[in-house]
Amino acid sequence: MEATCDTCHRPTVACVCDRITKFQTTRRILILQHPQEKDAILGTAQILVASLPKAEIVIGLSWRNLGHALRTEAADPRRWAVLFPDRDAPANQVRTRAGETVDPASLQGIIVIDGTWSKAKTLWWRNPWLNKLNRLNLEPSKPSIYGSLRAEPRRAFVSTLESVTAALTLCGEPPEIEAGLARVFRTLVQRVRDAKLVPARRAPPGSRARGFPPPGRRR
């Protein structure tokens, strides 16, 4: 059996714990993780938690509400936003369920669902309270650092690390956070490639168009 890092649970050849630096954020980050995503070799949630003292992962399939997921009633859901694509919404804006614009600077916390697109959809549908929160429809300015290592159905799907850090920048957190964590992520991708732990693959033909009903289409 190959050696595994005790901290990140990755094979030692793909461990990036030596590159982690801490960044303070004003905002909290809540990462909802599907149980099957836990030890994904290219997973980035663990890097976020190791780097950002205000980030935490909760593993599960459903929670009653934000307070339940955070294990505190102190959080005000109106000051939180969930990152989830919405084809009907303008890019890089936070909106209420009713479609009103929210100033990203006013947010106290960000929620992200960690996992492949199909697992993210599962968690989205199993947690109807998410659809009532403010929502941030992120439109990344560049393709994911994952490159060919992970085929996602749309260009807009980037790693959990890239979405969270882009959202933090949008909220007015120092851009060094996004840049610093992107460096760690690039190192992870490089080490996984060098160790040939994940074969590069192409998106299956037609996968861009194939569909999932646009999430959260408002009635």
Ligand SMILES: [Zn+2]
């Ligand atoms: Zn490690």
